[in-house]
Amino acid sequence: MERIFNWGIYPTIDAECTTLNAVDKIAAYVRTTDAFIPRGNGRCYGDSALQPKIFSTLALNKFLSFDTVNGIIKTEAGVLLSEILEVIVPKGFFLPVTPGTKFITMGGAVASNIHGKNHHKDGAISQYIECFDLMVESGEILRCSRTENTEHFINTIGGMGLTGVVLTVTLHLKKIETSFIKQKAVKAKNIHAILDYFEQYQHYTYSVAWIDCLSKGDSLGRSILMLGEHATPSDLQAQQAKQPLQLHSAKQIDVPFMFPAFALNELSIKAFNFLYYNKQRQQEINNVVHYNPYFYPLDILTNWNRIYGKNGFTQYQFAIPFENGREGLIKILTKIADSGCGSFLAVLKTFGKGDAFSSPLSFPIEGYTLALDFKVSPKVFALLDELDKVVLDYGGRLYLTKDARMTSATFHQSYGTAFLHSTKFQSLQSNRLTI
Amino acid sequence: MGTLLLLGSNADVGQACAYRFAKEGYNILLAARTIDDYQKKLASDIAIRHNVKVENVRFDALQTAEHKAFYETLSIAPDVVVSVFGYLGNHEKGLADFEEAQLIIDSNFTGNVSILGIIANAMEAKKQGSIVCVSSVAGERGRKSNYLYGASKAALTAFLSGLRGRMFASNVHVATVIPGFIKTKMVADLPPTPKPITASAEQVAEAIWKAFSKKKDVVYVLPVWWLIMFIIKSIPEALFKKTNL
Numbered sequence: 001m002e003r004i005f006n007w008g009i010y011p012t013i014d015a016e017c018t019t020l021n022a023v024d025k026i027a028a029y030v031r032t033t034d035a036f037i038p039r040g041n042g043r044c045y046g047d048s049a050l051q052p053k054i055f056s057t058l059a060l061n062k063f064l065s066f067d068t069v070n071g072i073i074k075t076e077a078g079v080l081l082s083e084i085l086e087v088i089v090p091k092g093f094f095l096p097v098t099p100g101t102k103f104i105t106m107g108g109a110v111a112s113n114i115h116g117k118n119h120h121k122d123g124a125i126s127q128y129i130e131c132f133d134l135m136v137e138s139g140e141i142l143r144c145s146r147t148e149n150t151e152h153f154i155n156t157i158g159g160m161g162l163t164g165v166v167l168t169v170t171l172h173l174k175k176i177e178t179s180f181i182k183q184k185a186v187k188a189k190n191i192h193a194i195l196d197y198f199e200q201y202q203h204y205t206y207s208v209a210w211i212d213c214l215s216k217g218d219s220l221g222r223s224i225l226m227l228g229e230h231a232t233p234s235d236l237q238a239q240q241a242k243q244p245l246q247l248h249s250a251k252q253i254d255v256p257f258m259f260p261a262f263a264l265n266e267l268s269i270k271a272f273n274f275l276y277y278n279k280q281r282q283q284e285i286n287n288v289v290h291y292n293p294y295f296y297p298l299d300i301l302t303n304w305n306r307i308y309g310k311n312g313f314t315q316y317q318f319a320i321p322f323e324n325g326r327e328g329l330i331k332i333l334t335k336i337a338d339s340g341c342g343s344f345l346a347v348l349k350t351f352g353k354g355d356a357f358s359s360p361l362s363f364p365i366e367g368y369t370l371a372l373d374f375k376v377s378p379k380v381f382a383l384l385d386e387l388d389k390v391v392l393d394y395g396g397r398l399y400l401t402k403d404a405r406m407t408s409a410t411f412h413q414s415y416g417t418a419f420l421h422s423t424k425f426q427s428l429q430s431n432r433l434t435i
Numbered sequence: 436m437g438t439l440l441l442l443g444s445n446a447d448v449g450q451a452c453a454y455r456f457a458k459e460g461y462n463i464l465l466a467a468r469t470i471d472d473y474q475k476k477l478a479s480d481i482a483i484r485h486n487v488k489v490e491n492v493r494f495d496a497l498q499t500a501e502h503k504a505f506y507e508t509l510s511i512a513p514d515v516v517v518s519v520f521g522y523l524g525n526h527e528k529g530l531a532d533f534e535e536a537q538l539i540i541d542s543n544f545t546g547n548v549s550i551l552g553i554i555a556n557a558m559e560a561k562k563q564g565s566i567v568c569v570s571s572v573a574g575e576r577g578r579k580s581n582y583l584y585g586a587s588k589a590a591l592t593a594f595l596s597g598l599r600g601r602m603f604a605s606n607v608h609v610a611t612v613i614p615g616f617i618k619t620k621m622v623a624d625l626p627p628t629p630k631p632i633t634a635s636a637e638q639v640a641e642a643i644w645k646a647f648s649k650k651k652d653v654v655y656v657l658p659v660w661w662l663i664m665f666i667i668k669s670i671p672e673a674l675f676k677k678t679n680l
Contacts (some may be wrong), residue, residue, distance in 0.1 A: 021473070022472075022473060023472065036473060061480075062476040062477065062479065062480035063479060063480045063481075063483035063484055064476060064479050064480075065483070066483045076476070086484070087483055090486075135571060234490075
């Protein structure tokens with residue numbers, strides 16, 4: 001037994017964790033274990049990958065093939081996106097979709113149907129999955145694609161690990177000329193301004209806004225919109241042009257211990273948000289940056305989750321449709337600002353259309369999506385219950401990969417359709433939400 | 436770039452070693468008794484991660500009659516050979532059952548004498564090449580708890596020492612790498628050994644790389660083992676025979 005928790009350090013559980021890489025042994029484990037959940041690198045925030053019995057995919061860590069002509073890569077499920085980048089970037093390819101950390105596994109990417117800053121244009125990872133091998137309840141391995149075992153293919157993408165153990169994944173990559181991003185950062189004085197900017201700049205491949213969620217009144221929702229396109233060689237500065245396909249550095253800064261609980265309070269978060277907003281003097285900045293700080297600004301800090309202290313934190317990410325979405329966001333931001341429960345990280349993005357090849361548990365719906373981090377406390381949970389009501393009123397939903405606390409009623413009201421799966425695969429989350 | 440022939444790619448140390456050489460740009464021939472699904476995945480993984488050529492080849496240390504053909508049919512003559520195969524065996528069983536004892540001796544010693552002999556002759560003729568072989572501290576003094584394994588490794592260490600002397604004139608480098616305790620699947624069922632004197636497979640691979648690239652003769656993976664063995668070797672036999680080592 002070992003103490004296991006995911007990125008939010010909330011909740012924690014004593015679990016029996018099994019790590020195997022031989023397919024026959026995995027099959028025996030699957031057949032003989034009553035209830036377990038597959039788990040990758042534990043970068044979901046809450047209890048999606050927790051269960052008293054856990055099957056870790058981290059030993060499934062092999063690259064199986066890489067077609068450098070067509071940009072198709074096949075790996076085992078436990079390979080991290082960071083490892084994939086190390087292989088593909090020097091060959092002129094990039095991940096078609098990436099979340100805000102590169103330390104997730106391919107299996108996790110499938111189970112969460114991950115999205116990135118380009119969802120409004122390119123959709124979720126589901127769009128780029130050629131096929132995968134899924135070990136189901138019986139220990140049998142099914143090759144799943146749009147044409148083979150289609151039902152399993154659909155239910156597994158965004159299926160939160162409840163359909164079986166993903167063993168391998170075959171993914172289509174994106175061609176790039178350089179590993180740099182041409183960035184435009186635009187300051188928005190409030191929520192209206194930022195939502196207008198999102199519309200104005202919707203042709204950009206990547207867009208994401210950081211929001212100061214403690215500002216109120218006319219400044220409610222003041223933010224910085226960060227837009228990006230993959231840079232071409234002619235965009236690069238002389239220094240960058242020396243290595244146009246430069247990789248991310250392996251250097252990491254470790255947060256060596258849990259911060260004391262008082263380190264993050266309303267005052268310190270306010271100060272941080274003030275500095276962050278005012279760091280950018282000009283209304284608009286245009287520059288070229290490496291993909292690592294652009295996509296993964298927090299990855300440089302190993303264990304940055306420890307700054308929230310040993311009681312952990314939760315990320316609240318919801319999506320609401322564009323229709324009346326502005327009104328809904330204003331209500332939510334007002335509630336947060338009034339509560340004084342600030343969030344270091346408040347990130348606003350837009351989602352394009354949902355897709356046909358993902359499970360009913362898959363998160364993205366067309367509209368706005370806002371993600372906020374909160375240190376775990378009774379006050380925060382009370383606030384989030386309030387926010388849930390607004391999200392539901394506006395026809396929205398919460399991201400299961402981030403969730404640790406919504407009620408079963410909230411889940412069923414927002415996700416609607418029943419999701420049938422083998423009881424062999426279950427998580428604390430699927431039990432809590434009666435999925 | 437050069438080619439490494441890795442004898443024993445089923446062993447954790449062998450795999451770590453293949454990654455270490457691939458990182459330096461070496462193409463790899465992965466030799467194992469059976470080429471199973473895992474060995475094939477290992478080959479694709481090393482090839483893709485390090486952008487080198489990797490091939491699986493079938494090699495059985497015990498089938499000495501096949502060794503010549505094995506070496507001659509390799510797709511390319513390797514520049515470096517690293518031998519990590521071996522068999523710990525069951526000492527108690529070996530005391531009662533000569534078959535087990537012979538398996539220990541043949542896996543650790545006879546197999547190496549056969550294949551490394553063939554390779555040494557080929558390298559001697561070309562006047563270039565490197566052979567790195569993993570022996571064991573168990574071979575430095577026979578202890579009552581595992582002297583069958585120890586004796587086979589002692590013989591191997593002596594063989595390598597002699598081979599090194601013979602090859603010196605032909606510019607062929609022979610290195611003996613001596614790990615102490617290693618954390619691998621070979622000893623996964625045994626009680627854990629003290630951490631400060633237990634090396635990881637990656638540490639052993641690093642020592643092998645160093646032994647090769649710096650043309651060392653004998654390398655102790657963790658230097659503390661040299662001291663430990665120096666002390667153990669210094670104990671007079673009259674006392675040593677009474678110990679429970």
